[in-house]
Amino acid sequence: MEASPRTLNRPVAPRFCACVGACVALRAASASGQSPPPPAEPVEPEASAVIRGHGAPPRGAGDVNITVGQLAAVPRSSAGDLLRLAPGMFLSNGLGEGHADQVFLRGFDARSGQDLEFTVNGVPINEPAHPHGQGYADTHFLIPELVESLHVLEGPFDPRQGDFAVAGSAQYTLRLPARGAHIQYRVGSFNTHRVLALWGPDGESAGTFGGVELATSDGYGQNRSYERATANAQYEGRSGSLTWRVLAMSYGIRYRSAGVVREDDFQAGRIGFYDTYDPTQGSEVSRHLVSAEVDSTRASSVLRAQAWASLRSFRLRENFTGSLLDVQQPFQSPHAQRGDLIDQAASTVDVGMRASARLRTTWQARTQSVEFGAYARHNAVDSTQQRLRATTDIPYLTDYSLDNSVSNLALYLDAELRPLSWVVLRGGLRADLFQYDVLDRCAVRGITVRGAPLDQECLSADRSGYRSPTQRRTSGGVAWQPRGALFLGPWKGVTVALSAGLGARSADPVYLGNDQQLPFSPITALEGGVVFDRRFGSLALNARALYYRTHVGQDLIFNETEGRNTLASGTTRQGALLAARATNPWLDLAAHVTYARATFDDDGNLVPYVPGWVARFDGAVHRALPWRIRGRAVTASAGVGVTWVAPRPLPYSERGEAIFTVDAQVGARWAYFELGLIAQNVLDAQYAWGQYNFTSDFRSREYPTLVPARHFTAGPPRQMFVVFTLHFGAAAARHGAPTEPAR
Template identity: 25%
Template sequence: MYKHSLLCLSVCSLVSFSHSLQADPLSSHAIENILIKGRQIDLLGHSSSASEGVIGNAEILDRPLLRTGEILEFIPGMVVTQHSGSGKSNQYFLRGFNLDHGTDFSNFVDGMPVNMRSHGHGQGYTDLNFIIPETISQIDYQKGTYHANSGDFSAAGTARFGLQNTTRNDISLTVGQNAYQRLLAKGSLKTPEGNLLLASELQGYDGPWQDISENTRKVNLLSRYSQRLENGQFALTVMAYDNSWNAADQVPQRAINAGVIDRLGSLDTTLGGESSRYSVSGSWLAETWQANAYVIRSELDLWSNFTYFLSDPVNGDQFEQTDSRLIYGGEVSRHWHQDIGGMAAEYLVGVQTRIDDIDEVGLYNTQARQRFNTVREDAVLQRSIALFNQNTFALTEQWLLHVGARYDVMRARVESNDAANSGKSSDGIFSLKGGLSYQMSANWQTYFNVGQGFHSNDARGTTATRVPQTDEAIEPVDFLVRSTGAELGMRYFDFTTFNASVALWHLDMDSELLYVGDAGTNEPSRASRRYGLEVAAYYWLNNRWSLDTELALTRSRFTEDAPDEGNYIDGSLPMVLSMGLIYKADDAWQTSLRLRHFGKRTLDSFNEQRSASSTVLNGNLKYTWSRWHISLDLLNILNSKASDIEYFYASRLNTEAAEGIEDRHVHPMEPRTLRISATYTF
């Protein structure tokens, strides 16, 4: 009742708003004037690498999305899947990484970090469900370790989401199969001093599953006030997100083959979660100074069961993970230009700080969501501060030199229910970045980049000396893990019909070690090496039709030998292909088709087990009449029976031998589904 009241209040407020205004683009140090169609922005002379880009809000609205997290698939080579309920963070893949739920790819919204350090479910946990896609102004993305303003979790890349200051006034209702319902209300009001934007989203979904109703109940609220202040642009943003859901997790293939369950069935029907995120953030951007600050309250309760009766043949292996924290921090930077003996120079200097005050991060054994044993329970205070500097020098009219550096310090205090795992830890790391670009002509530019990066390990792993439950002695792990990358690229832009880029890249990681939230301990791994080729091409056939193609090929291997282990990296994805065709003219009709193909992934270190490839085709058709906009989204048009994700590990059904069976565990791609939207603009 409370959620419905909040939504109704926002809808009533929006009805009184003025006519729609053009969305204010997110400002950027490198690009001063951003258009709404990001793919048609000329980045020649502005970008420092071939693998960075801008995604405009118009492009986001053109593409049908099954889940909010799929907005990251606008980044060439990025794969977004799901192995659980729709309220949980997605699973991400990029540049040969199984990024799990966000490790090694950092995300920011309005300057606020999304990745969670020392999280109850996984290091770098990234849940994008709190974003309303229609309120995004643009996404600036960078891949690789070449940018000094990107730190923790950014070895594979970084995405920065900007929010609109003004927006079109809409009320939209979407309905679809499997009880999908979404009500969106948004709009902006001109005030005497600035602009006020309000948006509300209410979503419900039962899903296609045979044995459970997903029963997703999601609420998003956004309020943003912006105005000119002291020769700069100021914005104050309040966001609120609340969600609850039941989950159909991955299931063993043998259970499907034996007819124990349907491919859309579940073995444990009491799984799911509850999640919330509330934030206040402020930003100020002037010609030379930029500052932002934020406070975030985040909570998660998650119930999972991946092995069924392998560890506990009596009660089952279901477990609960909790995470409750307050995050606060900010960034201040100064940006200016200087002429040095006739050579133009651009400088960016800044400081970033963040504090995660985690009052509870826990792991518990449960049965039907009822706790009966505490595996681990901790409180963590984790702090970081970073200084960074990025400089660009115009050596000639064609040559640009990019030089950057940053220094990060991280400290943590862990208070565990087991005194042997309590303690303090700290670490620091210095990273250098460099690049050289040459503009061969008005249409061509080449790039060479090198850089160092890092990701943090879970703070609990840096103080732990005993394995929970077994009391086995272990060694604490390093807090910060080095990555080193390089890239050679080229970009073409002809201002009217064609935009393309190609990049050859290389990345070394000192360690793949991660804290495993499912077990409450650390999973050691080895140093690794990845390299690959990425191609992105966008072609406007005429003023109505456009075609795009994105291809990523990757090779991933461990570089250290280990007894009884192969050198393939589990979960690495060697090939990703995405293609889109869009018809968008001045008349009332618009349509698009989007093909996504994910190649076979290795599921074990010997590459003896590989997932099947998957291909999905999505499409939409839109019609505009006066103030009405009608949209039909058809997802998984070919009704592919492929899996969203596959794993290979041991599990046990209650009728099987105590040692369990190694098997593929799959989460199916959702069947073909139709969604219809009606939007009224006022």
């Protein structure tokens, strides 16, 4: 039994288990896959929609509710990959299997997620005070087959969006509509093995599931191996108007990273495209999370409360610059360059809650509603960054060592008003209080103090005499963020949407000054567009076109010497996008193309690394084949995903190389058995996932090289996988049977 009224009310579509995710993530094919424009009266019930954002009323033309649906047949290597279905989204990850995806959206280089607010079943994922970047968002702990839908709101237009919703927000909803047990084994290129077991007990809702995953691989090229284990489980219960969920997740990964390669070294044959300079690069990450939430849904109100707790550990070693930065300093004993291997570590305790009440009433025969909400989150983060001697684990320098306490409390008011049958106003006000308490355990560094011993990095003295090596910095401030959207229509499926909002990104404690008045970066966003959403018989068509503009008060731009994004001046982005998705019972096509132009406010220069044009096509087809085996139908599917990214601007007025990749998957299922073949990067394109211009010296030449050069992180070559899945349970027993529409 499904949990929410919305789920109950949706048309029951036949399901097809083509392969891998198709079987387990496929849900009602009736959904267009993208958020519909505001529906004409009467308003359909939206119980859980209000609560979780899944199926929530749209907040702009760039608000998309992505039902994975049949597009699960398109190969994807992680839950993050699903973001490619959102218009304008481009992901890369050249720094290792477990490294957070680098997300590009609407002119933002949200390097490790800091410009996109991620939530999973309501739990925030971005990590404040993370040593690898404020707002680091790693979604690899999600089992992608459990992601039923993804709600991407591009821009800060919803008062319920929280910290880091600069370019927008992405809300993952985990469910398992395909009931029964599913055991899968994947084997393929580079000695990759993956075992997956999913379980959705019959008689429980799709919100009750369990999943475990174990994966290992040697990885492509050099130094890209990984070992990963993941467990995701949730129980969803219901009693009267109450629905409760308990979610538990656990994840650990150890991966190696090849890092960057200098293009001149590659061209000269000094290093291979997929090779590494420094095999000590890599990471160990773990995450353990529990969440409990309860909803009370009545005709006139929806109440919700959720609390979560999470423990995370993180260690990452990476080297972008070789042996360049360890310049002899007067307070150091004589030394040669010892190497620039950065060792970042963090241990985090994250607790939080959110609660909301949406009240509905009827006025002028139209439903009006208002929601009050509260959000609170506290992160205790112990973070350090050190430099290690080349090819060893021995630190020689501490960049920083912080004991961070970061709190974010927010209150918001959100209303939905329908003054006329063709006018909808949604929006309200959000106020975020950010509080910081940072103990800098190494406050005195890099100065010469008369009489001080050499090589002391956390001095107990400064030029005025003795002092404690520690120093505390505290700060706090409130960000007021009005946000709203106006919808006109629909007229024959066409809705005009105008949105505007202010957002905020909390400050990185590393750069925080004591008693800083505004410990956040203000964001201003505008958007206007047109959405078309109609059904033509069995075909659901959704298309949109929009223009957007976003200004960020203080941006974060990649800094190779820190291996992360660091503070920069203000920036402005504007651009436009076109997107469309067409779905019928056996075909699902989605495409989008986005233009973005991002410039610095002070000099008008382009923001480097941000792609100007991004285009993506996803297509899937699935049918029952015209023959049966032992009376059961054989069903087959095929999916293809195509990505094109225009050459990106790089520092020093250069352009990188374009990216063009094609992924494909075919599969067939008979009764309990399913077999699939996945090909990623079918054309075996040798492409650079990340491209950079900066200075490095990897000792690849006879003499040091000290001026900027082109670097890249290698994208994966062609990879082939065979996937075998066994399905158990009542649904599996019926699959393809004469009484079951097999499609």
